[in-house]
Amino acid sequence: MKRLFVITATMLLLMVASTTFAQKTISGKVTDSKDGQGISGASVQIVGTSNGTVSAQDGSFTLSNVAAGQSLSASGVGYETKIVDIGDSSFLQIVLTATTQEMNEVVVIGYGTQRKREVTGAISKVSGDKLNTIVAPSFEAALQGKAPGVQVMQGNGLAGSGSVIRIRGVGSVTAGGDPLYVVDGIPIGSDQFLRQDNRSGMNQNPLASINPADIESIEVLKDAGATGIYGSRGANGVILITTKRGKSGKPAFNYSTRLGASTYTRKPSFVSTAEWLQLRQEGWVNDGNTGYADIPGGFTYESAAKNNTDWWDLLTQTGFINEHNLSMSQGTKKFKTFANLSYSNNEGYIKSNAYERLSARLNIDYNILSNLKLSLTSGWNRGVNKRVPAAWDGGIGDAMSGALPFFSVYNEDGSYFTNGANPMRRMLETKRREIDNRFIGGLSLEYQPIKNLFIRANGSVEYTTAIDDVYESNIWINQANPDSGYAKRFPYWGTNKNGNVTVNYLKNIGSDHKFNFLAGVEAQEYIRENYLFEIGSLPVRLT
Structure with missing residues (x-):
């Protein structure tokens, strides 16, 4: 019995060793059949197993624990799937062909x-x-x-x-x-x-x-x-x-709406007041000092320990997102129309921050003659941005840097705390709103005098206006003067004109050769104006 056990164990070990010996690591490269360039993000997998990987930026890949005789499947977005036999190869060159539809x-x-x-x-x-x-x-x-x-x-x-x-x-x-x-x-x-x-x-x-x-x-x-x-x-x-443009058929209406929420992806880690005081004292002692370390803002250890403000929580929120779109498309052989009206409101993850957009579009295609086509492209968009201070300008920037956990929003008498960074004071006592209006309009004419010859003329204009309003209360600017306060307006006007004429001739030679000859001329002009208005003064800056 003992002898039988030894023989059985030996055979199992030999089988495991044989299997392990047969497994190997292979590498290769996935390329495009059109230009020979490597395809990044292609899926490479052993057929019938979960052993797989994704090709690198240059199309290269490496797979371990591969047995001889297995097959490899390679596929990518827009490419046909290809299966190759591994055999005894340690390097595989896999060429993928784009799908016919693509x-x-x-x-x-x-x-x-x-x-x-x-x-x-x-x-x-x-x-x-x-x-x-x-x-x-x-x-x-x-x-x-x-x-x-x-x-x-x-x-x-x-x-x-x-x-x-x-x-x-x-x-x-x-x-x-x-x-x-x-x-x-x-x-x-x-x-x-x-x-x-x-x-x-x-x-x-x-x-x-x-x-x-x-x-x-x-x-x-x-x-x-x-x-x-x-x-x-x-x-x-x-x-x-x-x-989008109009499509043939009876008037078709489409309504869509989307709801969502926005928040930060990850909350930064902040120290509490107790942790901050401990780190402060350790640094003080490590610098060779004795006694208690100085604390910013005139705080003592006892007064600082009473506060533990979560500035991030005070300034952030879960924003609500809603969007509504109503469109109409209709078309006949001669006349096609697409119209759309849209509204959206995107609240940010910072309180008081939101972006509201209202837009309208009308695109028309009209076949005046069988060889003469007129197209109108027009769109109007209005965006209202309720801005808040960030980064170096305070607000959420201060919450991540200068606002210490033992600072508070208000003093005991109800006034704002001013002996250090106070992001809430900055946010509550300043208001900012920017309104943008953009109109884009274009008219194009396409004429086909003879077969395969197309003459196109396009004229377009983009007109943009923007008003950036800023208001800072007397509490933020100068607490000693109750009549103070500051308002600024930054208006902008921009006109972008563009026109071009092109002549395009197509020539087919057989079923395999095509020539496309294009000649044209284009002109563009962009004019912009910037001002700065302040309460009680004339414009002081013009660019």
């Missing part, structure tokens, strides 16, 4: 459209329905994770604040890194510093007033080909925004 998709390339399979540059397309899958403060924030090579970084999280977008990294050391935004062929102003500096610790997002529900699709031009279309303006990439 390759036949029509994309906007600037002055026209092409099928994706005919595009030689790097273009990513995001449809409007994908943008609206999540509640986002603005459309560019909804791009996050939906377009390869496009990095979207949310700013400070305040309602109405902008996102930082970088296409394939930073392309300049001293110049700006923002891409060019083009709405229905109209290059628009999107510079957050164009109208103002970062007063109150944030910049108003000039793109926040654009309604994501109006967007049909977004194309991102990522390579040097963008400069061939838009010149130096496209040096950091181009984001082309196409709004």
Whole structure:
């Protein structure tokens, strides 16, 4: 019996050793059949098992615990799934082919459209329905994770604040890194510093007033080909925004609403008063001092220990988000119309902070003749941003830095505490509101005199106004003078005119060769005015 046990155990050990010996680690690379470039984010998995990984930025991958004779499955978004036998290989080169549906998709390339399979540059397309899958403060924030090579970084999280977008990294050391935004062929102003500096610790997002529900699709031009279309303006990439237009059929109405909540992703860790006093005393002693350490604000250890203020809790909230969209689409062979009316209110995670947007759109397409088409594009957006101080300007910035836990909001007599940072005093005694109005209108005419020859003329205007109002009470400015108080207004006007004429000729040679000849001219003019108004004075600044 003992001998039988030894033989059985030996055989089991040999089997385990044999299995372990047969397992190995393999590596490889997933590439695109079109250009040979690596595909990042591709799923690589052993067939029939949970053993898998995701390819790196250059398409490379590594898998361990792989047995000879197993098969490998590789797939990616927009690519057909491919299964390969591993065999005795330790390195696999996996080539994926884009799906037929993806390759036949029509994309906007600037002055026209092409099928994706005919595009030689790097273009990513995001449809409007994908943008609206999540509640986002603005459309560019909804791009996050939906377009390869496009990095979207949310700013400070305040309602109405902008996102930082970088296409394939930073392309300049001293110049700006923002891409060019083009709405229905109209290059628009999107510079957050164009109208103002970062007063109150944030910049108003000039793109926040654009309604994501109006967007049909977004194309991102990522390579040097963008400069061939838009010149130096496209040096950091181009984001082309196409709004919805009317479709054939009887009038169809659509209503949608979304409700949500906003809060901070993670609460920072703050020390309590007892912990702060302990750390203060330890630092005091470690510096070679004796006795009790000095405490800011004229506090003693006994008086400081009585307070333990949670500044973060006092300044933050769970915001409510609601959005409503009502649209109408109708069309005949000659006349198509799309109209939309939208309202949204996005409360931020900081008390008193909210961004309210009202927008309207009317797009019309009219076939005057069989070879002559007139198109009208128009949109109006109004954004009201209830701003609060942040970062270096106080408010939530003070709550994360200078406001110590033993400071209080009010003194015993009911007056504000002023012997140190008091974020609540700053927030309650200052008011700020910024109102933006943006009108975008464009008229285009397309004429086809002969087959495959298209002549297009476009004229457009973007008119923007902004009023940034700031009020600071006498309690904040000067407590000794009850009649004081301070009000400022920063108005802005901007007019952006654009016009272009293009001649486009298409030539097909057989079924495999296509030529697209394009010639055109474009002119753009941008005029802006800034002022500063103060109570009791004339404008003191003009730029």
